[in-house]
Amino acid sequence: MxxxxxxxxxxxxxxxxxxxxxxxxxxxxxxxxxxxxSPDTYNTRLFSVAEETIRSPKTIVDERLSEAERERAASEVEEVYQYKPEITNNRTSLISSIFDFAQEFNISAEEDVPPADQVVSNEMLENLKEALSEDVSENVTEFISDQTFIQLLAATDQGLEDAKGITIDQVERVMQEPFKQEEAALKKNSAAEYVAQFTLSDDLKSASMDLAKFAVVENNILDPEQTEARIAQAVEAVDPVQILEGQVIVQKGYLIDRDVYRQLEALGLTTSNTSTEPxxxxxxxxxxxxxxxxxxxxxxxxxxxxxxxxxxxxxxxxxxxxxxxxxxxxxxxxxxxxxxxxxxxxxxxxxxxxxxxxxxxxxxxxxxxxxxxxxxxxxxxxxxxxxxxxxxxxxxxxxxxxxxxxxxxxxxxxxxxxxxxxxxxxxxxxxxxxxxxxxxxxxxxxxxxxxxxxxxxxxxxxxxxxxxxxxxxxxxxxxLVELSNPNHPLLKKILTEAPGTYHHSVMVANLAEAGCEAIGANGLLARVGCYYHDIGKTKRPHYFIENQMSGHNPHDHLDPQTSRDIIIAHAKEGADLLRKYKLPNEFIDIAEQHHGTTLLKYFYYKAKEKGLEPDEDSYRYPGPRPQTREAAVISIADSVEAAVRSMKEPTPEKIKKLVESIIQDRLQDGQFNECDITIKQLETIKKVLCETMNGIFHSRIEYPEFKKEERKKEA
Known part of the structure; x- marks a missing residue:
């Protein structure tokens, strides 16, 4: 793959x-x-019998039933009426004005005419009607008959005063309670009946009754704004009628009537109404x-x-x-x-x-x-x-x-x-x-x-x-954990054939893991990769100083070029061996990159001391340079461990100076140019490596030997 x-x-x-x-x-x-x-559809027809029980596949709003519920809620809202007492005052004031104008133009005002000859003339009637209809919002002459005006004009001043008081009192009596338009006719009759109970001349009583009926109007007035507001509130309070998910629309064997068919159409369950929305x-x-x-x-x-x-x-x-x-x-x-x-x-x-x-x-x-x-x-x-x-x-x-x-x-x-x-x-x-x-x-x-x-x-x-x-x-x-098992064939190989290299690899693994975890890299990959990074040394283990237990160094008898080829070859040979055992590519990369393209300084300068003119590139590892942060940390840890181990009396100051020089040398040589490690991370790595190496190579207390006499006493 x-x-x-x-x-x-x-x-x-x-x-x-x-x-x-x-x-x-x-x-x-x-x-x-x-x-x-994709919605299920059913081959259903109106007024046919359902061949199976059909359930709603989803929850939707039944718009038709919802609208019917809203209309029902609106129709149940009672109209809002507002009682207005000022109407009573306005109507009684109007009646009072009519009586006053009648008194002003009545027959008793004609002083030069003998009482026996006093008759209400058309001129008097017209003058009264003109006065009542001039600059008024309501023309009363259109609602009050001429006969009523004539009866008022024919009355005496005292009669008008009495009739005025009685009429106004009875109008106020009837209108002291709120009533609607449909009750107005009954109230008008009641006012007229109240007036009829008083002692007045027949003509004046008739006129007063007509004026009472005219004065009484509804005082409980419909408020359209509040009514509409209540209707809107009632409609809004109506919950939409829903067809719920899983709800049975029609049972098997039941008739599919118009309502059922409409619901099936709304749900998109009819073959004629397939929706593309899903x-x-x-x-x-x-x-x-x-x-x-x-x-x-x-x-x-x-x-x-x-x-x-x-x-x-x-x-x-x-x-x-x-x-x-x-x-x-x-x-x-x-x-x-x-x-x-x-x-x-x-x-x-x-x-x-x-x-x-x-x-x-x-x-x-x-x-x-x-x-x-x-x-x-x-x-x-x-x-x-x-x-x-x-x-x-x-x-x-x-x-x-x-x-x-x-x-x-x-x-x-x-x-x-x-x-x-x-x-x-x-x-x-x-x-x-x-x-x-x-x-x-x-x-x-x-x-x-x-x-x-x-x-x-x-x-x-x-x-x-x-x-x-x-x-x-x-x-x-x-x-990675499985590959770190010491029973792995390659780890057993390096342990038995190159024990010094194995110990070196374990030490480098400790350093590299600590460094990687400090900068957020894969510490476990670095540790296990270190176990295998020098596997190439198993081909010629005695040519590497950590495996020279007897103190004999075969490079003393070889020319610099041969020694160079042996040392440099361990990176490539290690990668080939890892490929042979089908180990992960990450390990192969670490084996090839842990030396990068660094210069093999010891043998390069040894060749110069022998009078040769060596090509610097030929004394460099083939690389490639570290491509990942893990490989970069391993390359530093590998050099640091080998260098500190070769020191006779390592101290924290010496270790710090050595780590700084190794990292600085790698930076100047461009070994970290191809990986995403930063200067800040290198500083963190330097600090961690120093702390770890100080823990490994800490100074030990020397215990002085007791004198023989003291040992005898203690014995």
């Missing part, structure tokens, strides 16, 4: 290769989820998955080859997980209820955490949970199962968290057990929150499902992890 990715990378640049993989992810998710969002929504959902993965890999600061490899790995694991979900959902046809809780939801997160990192595992956990909410939707197309989504999310998070200390494969099984406990707690918590009335058997089934899910996830992870590691060349933490 790793070779295939490299071949594809040779044909395509990373950007194009990435979008091909993202498109595959998007298409796979779209196709696998398609059947779960497909558009699923396409956007698949696009969202693609963009999430794209933005993560775009912001990931690693080399493009590793990005491509990890993207292929993420694609395969995500599609594998979705395919397994689809297969598990098909088991539902066997009437296995709640099969989603059996699914090993923590498998994909644990695989990605083990092989890549926590961030990628978290992203895939969220994507997997979202997809599960659609796939395990209780066979209701278009529905979203939130409980299953949360279950997958918590299960995946538990797998990631409990796998944080994954230094052994057995920890995967332990993590699976913890995932089972987390699944169990989640299922019980959701059930109790919903106040579900479950039997003991139901709780037992949930417990079994939770345990199987967690254990099965760890078993699948343990089984698939070696396949992915070997196929993709992934160097996981557990793989």
């Amino acid at each position: 790793q070779k295939w990715v490299r071949n594809m990378k040779d044909l395509l640049n990373y950007t194009f290769f990435k979008w091909i993989l993202l498109t595959i992810i998007g298409l796979a998710s779209f196709l696998l989820l398609l059947s779960h969002v 497909f558009i929504g699923l396409a956007l959902f698949s696009l969202l998955i693609m963009l999430i993965i794209h933005f993560h890999f775009s912001s990931w600061k690693i080399n493009e080859e590793s990005k491509g490899l990890y993207l292929v790995l993420v694609s395969i694991i995500l599609i594998l997980s979705l395919s397994l979900m689809k297969a598990a959902e098909l088991v539902r046809e066997l009437e296995v209820l709640q099969v989603a809780y059996l699914f090993p939801a923590a498998m994909a997160p644990m695989l990605l955490k083990s092989m890549i990192n926590t961030r990628v595992a978290l992203i895939i956990t969220m994507i997997q949970a979202l997809c599960a909410s659609i796939i395990f939707n209780d066979m209701m197309t278009g529905a979203i199962n939130v409980e299953v989504s949360l279950y997958f999310l918590f299960s995946g998070l538990a797998g990631i968290l409990f796998l944080s200390d994954n230094r052994r494969r057995t920890h995967l099984l332990r993590a699976g057990l913890f995932v089972s406990v987390a699944n169990l707690i989640f299922l019980f918590s959701i059930t109790l929150i919903e106040s579900g009335q479950l039997s003991a058997i139901d709780y037992t089934i949930f417990a079994v499902y939770a345990v199987i899910s967690g254990v099965f996830a760890s078993i699948l992870t343990i089984g698939l992890l070696p396949l992915f590691e070997s196929g993709f060349g992934i160097l996981s933490t557990m793989k």
